[in-house]
Amino acid sequence: MTSEKKQNVVIVGGGAGGLILANSLARREEFSVTLINDTPYHYYLPQLLQIAFRGDDSQLKRELADLVKKDVKLIIDSVTSVDLNNRTVTTSSGKTFSYDIVAIAPGLSIDHAAVKGNEKLVSLYGDFHSTPENAWRAFNTISSMKKGRLVVAVADPGHRCPPSPYEGVLLADEAFRARGIRDQIEITIAVPYPRAYPAETFNEVIEPVLKERGINIETFFTVDTVDLDNKKMTSLEGGELPFDAAIVVPIHKGPKINILPEDIKNEDGFIKADKLTNRVGNFDDAFAIGDASAASNARTGVTAHLQAKVVEKRLLGFDARNTGRTNCPTEIGMELGTFVISDFGHPSVKLPPKSVFFIMKRFFADTYWDVLKHPEFWDPIFDAYFENTSPERLWKLFP
Incomplete structure (x- = not known):
């Protein structure tokens, strides 16, 4: 074992990126690893889609204690602040952790209230981007619907898992067909883009499938308000869509953690990090990975995984880049x-x-x-x- 002092690495967040980084570094004698997470569970977020449209929560969560290697010091506590200047992480219980290296990976926050009327809408019909409870509400919506108009509308182009809204309408289509009522239900996907999917090349794959399944595509529709009493939603572009049941892919914002200096976050609360190295601002000892980073080209588990591996390699002295x-x-x-x-x-x-x-x-x-x-x-x-x-x-x- 080396006589050199180990680098003290504090990882904020036990999602895919944080957990993979923690377990990758814990194997190496150069590092002492502390992982802080606000819940004792790790959630597999793609399972929300399976709950919403199949009623399947079998892969939803596991205990973090069963997922970390024995050399990872696991702390279950909510991080309230990260002070990059003073190299400290503070939790809601009042504990302060100093670090040599910090990796900030707490995920993001969901703001239902950012779309007027969506808080009431999600409490009734659910969604598949926020919580298991809301995913189960969506499942109840799909399971109980017998006729009418179902609308899935994208309010935030920067949402988690770019293809998930399209999976949602297609799995709803499948569920209605299985119950023999598809001809009684009109399905619409409403998006803020000029085409069904924002990337033109993948749109050539997904749009024909949507049309073949009889799913309406409403383009240039950025959800602005939801009127639950009159069962309609309006868009920033001036459009209007009636519905009998609706799910809005909500506004995603950065983590609710105070990070100093204050200008290290953008206007939506995401952490400013280099898209190639994950380095936060000009701090050589701080990295942001996963959904919390403004540099994430796609908010997915794979992105967080690959970013974690880049951070690991950079800490080992390699010029790794995303x-x-x-x-x-x-x-x-x-x-x-x-x-x-x-x-x-x-x-x-x-x-x-x-x-x-x-x-x-x-x-x-x-x-x-x-x-x-x-x-x-x-x-x-x-x-x-x-x-x-x-x-x-x-x-x-x-x-």
């Missing part, structure tokens, strides 16, 4: 799936829907918990996967 790789498995119902795969140098690949992609998504979900606890085993597997499914290679196969 490539902007996305790898979003997208379920489209009928046991079919596709992926949103891109990077900083290549737009989304036009992967046609296939059964194998549906199987791959389920496989990722089944292996998720082991990936979190044993990244050292899965690293070479994922390295090979990401190399062989690089956008550059796939574009040659699916031009």
